Amino acid sequence: MKFKRMINVVGAHVAGERNDVITGGVLDVPGETMFDKMKYLETQGDDLRKFLLQEPRGTVTQCINLVLPSSHPEADAGFVIMESEFYPPMSGSNTICTVTALLETGMIPMVEPITRLTLEAPGGLVRVEARCQDGKCLSVKFSNVPCFVFALDKHIEVPGLGTIKVDVAYGGMIYVLADAQSLGFDITPDEAATLVSVGETIKAAAAEQIPAVHPEQPEIHTINQTLFAGPMRDDPQGKRSRNGVIVSPGRLDRSPCGTGTSARLAVMHARGQIKPGEKLIHESILSTEFVGEIVETLTIGGRPGIRPTISGQAFLTGFHQYVLDPNDPFPTGYTLSDTWRKNN
Numbered sequence: 634m635k636f637k638r639m640i641n642v643v644g645a646h647v648a649g650e651r652n653d654v655i656t657g658g659v660l661d662v663p664g665e666t667m668f669d670k671m672k673y674l675e676t677q678g679d680d681l682r683k684f685l686l687q688e689p690r691g692t693v694t695q696c697i698n699l700v701l702p703s704s705h706p707e708a709d710a711g712f713v714i715m716e717s718e719f720y721p722p723m724s725g726s727n728t729i730c731t732v733t734a735l736l737e738t739g740m741i742p743m744v745e746p747i748t749r750l751t752l753e754a755p756g757g758l759v760r761v762e763a764r765c766q767d768g769k770c771l772s773v774k775f776s777n778v779p780c781f782v783f784a785l786d787k788h789i790e791v792p793g794l795g796t797i798k799v800d801v802a803y804g805g806m807i808y809v810l811a812d813a814q815s816l817g818f819d820i821t822p823d824e825a826a827t828l829v830s831v832g833e834t835i836k837a838a839a840a841e842q843i844p845a846v847h848p849e850q851p852e853i854h855t856i857n858q859t860l861f862a863g864p865m866r867d868d869p870q871g872k873r874s875r876n877g878v879i880v881s882p883g884r885l886d887r888s889p890c891g892t893g894t895s896a897r898l899a900v901m902h903a904r905g906q907i908k909p910g911e912k913l914i915h916e917s918i919l920s921t922e923f924v925g926e927i928v929e930t931l932t933i934g935g936r937p938g939i940r941p942t943i944s945g946q947a948f949l950t951g952f953h954q955y956v957l958d959p960n961d962p963f964p965t966g967y968t969l970s971d972t973w974r975k976n977n
Contacts, residue, residue, distance in 0.1 A: 636956040637964070640685065642697070643738060644951035645730035648921035650888035651695040652730035653953075654712075655685075656740065661701055667711040668722065670701060671755040672852070674713060675720045680965050682715040687966025690955055693717050693884055693973050696724070698731045700740070703753040709741055711753035717973070718882050722756030722778075722853055723805025725891010725923070725943045729773040732761050733947035736770050743768065754778070756805050756853070774944040777891070779931055780804045780899040781938030783845045791838045799835070801843050804896030804941075806857045809839035813861040813877070820863050820877040820918050825885050828918075832859035832879030833974075848934020857881070860893045863916075870924070871912030883974035889915040889923040891943040898925050898941045909939075 641657030662678065664670035674681060684690065685697050696716050703711035714720065714727045731752070735741040741750055748763040748770075757778040764772045783801040791797055800810040811832075813820050818828060840856040847853035863875035878886040878893040886893070894915045901907040913925040922945070929940040957964055 635959065637959045638684070638957035640955045642685070642953045642955060643734040643949060644953060645734055645947050645949050647726045647729045647945050647947035648888035648917055648923065649919045650726045650886055651950075652724075652727045652947075653695060653697045654731050654734040655697060655699045656734065656738065659699060659701075662699070662713070665704060667701070667703065667713060667753045668755040668850075668852075670711070671713045671720050671722070674699075674715070683965035684957065685955060686715060686717055687968055689963060690966060693882065694887070696727055698727050700731065700735065705753045705758065707751050707758060708753040709750045710735065713755060716880060719857065720755070721806045721857065721892070722850075723754050723759070723892055725775070725777065725805065725894065726886070726888045726945070728752065728754065728759055728761070728775050728891065729945045730947045732763055732773045732775070733770045734949065736763055736765065737768070737949055743770070770947070772944055772946045774942050776928065776940060776942050777895045778805055779933045779938050779940055780895045781933050781936045782899050782903045783807070784843055785900065785903060787843055789838050789842045791835055793834065794831070797835070799839055800900045801839065801845055801856060802896035802899045803845075803847060804894070804899060805892035806896075807845050807853070807855065808858050808860045808893055808896040809836055809843070809856050810860045810862050810897060810900060811835055813863045813875075816861070818861055818877075820861055820875045822918055825918065828861060828877050829879055829883045829885060832861065832877075833881065833883050835859045836879065836881070848936060858893065860890070860897065862897060865906070868914050870914055872907060873914040873916070875916040877918050885918055887917060887919055888921060888945070889917040891923060891945070894923050894925040894943055895941045898927055899939050902927055902930075902939050903937070
């Protein structure tokens with residue numbers, strides 16, 4: 634059988650969130666940096682994302698990572714993150730899955746008990762410590778890109794909700810953070826559909842009313858996601874809270890969300906609610922956990938900010954070969970609004 638395309642993918646999930654990793658079938662992508670490569674794929678090579686993530690091969694609830702060689706002298710490899718309809722500059726859950734796939738398949742040599750490596754994400758360098766034993770990656774802790782706050786206690790008008798108070802912060806993506814309790818949410822699985830609907834409405838209103846442009850990378854702009862923040866509780870390790878992140882075109886992140894956790898840490902630090910070295914145990918709607926910690930305070934484009942670490946564990950789920958028959962009527966897939974909420 635002659636195929637027009639064959640892509641090798643390692644299946645993985647972290648805390649319930651499916652983030653697969655392309656390990657073969659793509660030699661390289663034009664561009665000097667991973668940000669350049671991301672923009673090339675977004676503007677000239679988007680067929681790859683559609684081929685793998687849209688139906689009939691993919692689903693709206695997954696992401697995929699393309700591992701590529703990096704020209705940065707400090708990076709062991711690079712990766713580009715593809716969500717269902719967006720190329721984020723950084724993603725914590727995707728980082729954890731990519732590291733786990735690279736180590737457990739031997740693409741990067743595993744060193745026990747700790748493997749240290751550096752990946753280049755489109756948003757910048759990500760330094761990683763992976764705890765390993767008997768050939769298994771037991772946990773991944775990565776040092777995220779610098780994170781900071783755009784706005785605190787900003788009032789916006791939201792259709793169906795009226796005036797609500799939100800925060801806006803960058804954690805590798807730009808988030809609008811809303812208080813879950815004040816909106817009547819406990820962030821439980823039975824609320825998932827309503828959280829998605831309300832979250833997308835809040836995001837659209839906030840994106841229109843609160844302009845947000847990264848001070849050092851102006852091509853990173855506009856609020857991408859809504860984070861519903863649950864109440865804070867004390868924990869023997871530090872602080873604990875539940876959260877739910879809404880990923881466009883309209884679904885819940887199954888994990889506690891690494892960049893969302895980072896954005897929340899930036900907001901908490903700006904309010905004096907958490908100090909460097911103090912841990913935040915962030916729970917997802919599935920009650921899975923990431924651990925976040927501020928390890929550095931810094932300045933980004935004149936704004937005070939932080940550098941957090943995020944820890945979690947991923948699990949490999951399978952090894953796939955996606956192929957394209959030359960006569961397949963859906964070479965780049967399709968979307969239907971029953972699950973994708975809107976057609977691309």
